[in-house]
Amino acid sequence: MPSITALIAEDEPLLANALRQALQDCWPELGPPQLAANGDAALAQALAQLPDVLFLDIRMPGRSGLEVARDLADAWPEQRPFPLIVFVTAYDNYAVEAFEHAAVDYLLKPVNQARLTVTVQRLKQQLEQRAAAHPEQHLEQALAQLRRLAAIDAIQPQAAVDAPLEIIRAAVGNQVRLIPISEVIYFEATDKYVNVVTADGEALIRTSLRELIPQLDARQFWQVHRGTVVQIRHVQAAQRDEAGKISLILRNRPEKLAVSRLFAHLFRQM
Structure with missing residues (x-):
């Protein structure tokens, strides 16, 4: 069985390398994760490499992690299962609540090894389930999650306006x-x-x-x-x-x- 592949999108090199090392420690079957330094690079590398798992920092230069996920959903080849996505964020109660509401996995910075281990176990279970399903099902599930995130604007809530523009x-x-x-x-x-x-x-x-x-x-x-x-x-x-x-x-x-x-x-x- 080919090894599971992953891509880490993180603009802070120390955090990116720390997460890569932590993943290799708790998930030996995982191939060495590739690194992307910003959102634009993450999108290009993901479409070129087609990884099984993506760790996306929410706030990056260029595209945000959420924007990368949305653009990937539009460009991802239909015959390939859509990657499992884990969002990485600084502590923010609003964002965490939004991720949980959308049933999207997330990690808080700095990444805790115990929490990462739980995430890895979830990913392994989802990868096993994914093997028995059609790629289109995974894409539809990911789209539903991203729509829920978009609906509540998880990353930067906008102030309500009194009346629409005229x-x-x-x-x-x-x-x-x-x-x-x-x-x-x-x-x-x-x-x-x-x-x-x-x-x-x-x-x-x-x-x-x-x-x-x-x-x-x-x-x-x-x-x-x-x-x-x-x-x-x-x-x-x-x-x-x-x-x-x-x-x-x-x-x-x-x-x-x-x-x-x-x-x-x-x-x-x-």
């Missing part, structure tokens, strides 16, 4: 354009801005999608991808291709919007 103030050249929220077809994250797309054109706002989402009416604006939020009344249809990927056909816009696996359940037939 007007967007966006830059268009040297002007500030006032866009009624009803005219927005979708929001698209760029490097440092959010692109506001309407039937008449596009404009930029200086904010992040993460900061914007809590200010939107969740009944009208649906997140369909890590970087895309669409106003659902502007969606004409959801289209599934031969590979099973979903894209949205819009009213009054020619482009199609990709729907990630994490949000594909929103468009299942009722």
Whole structure:
């Protein structure tokens, strides 16, 4: 039987090496874990190496551990079982409560050997169960866990707003354009801005999608991808291709919007 493989994503080298040594001490069957120094490297290495287990630090340069997990879920090959994920976090009551609610395993920094041993035993049991199931089942389970984490925003809770946005103030050249929220077809994250797309054109706002989402009416604006939020009344249809990927056909816009696996359940037939 091939050895179990693991990847540790941790931007602090001392902590990464300490966790790797602790894992090798309590899990001799595990192959030497590979290390990734940040979230972007973790995503690239995970897709290249396809490990069985991932230890993801929540706060890393580039993508966070949760963002790595979400992006992996979208890009992971269907024929390969999705990796078991353990999130590693500094002590935070809110985050711990969220992980437990989502049935996701976690470790607190600094990692305690006794707690790690318990986690390893859980991982071994899950790996045994995984061997008897179809890869698609593991992916669906992971997606359900990530949706629960996303729903309660485990890592950085946002303050509630009194009322949803009604007007967007966006830059268009040297002007500030006032866009009624009803005219927005979708929001698209760029490097440092959010692109506001309407039937008449596009404009930029200086904010992040993460900061914007809590200010939107969740009944009208649906997140369909890590970087895309669409106003659902502007969606004409959801289209599934031969590979099973979903894209949205819009009213009054020619482009199609990709729907990630994490949000594909929103468009299942009722």
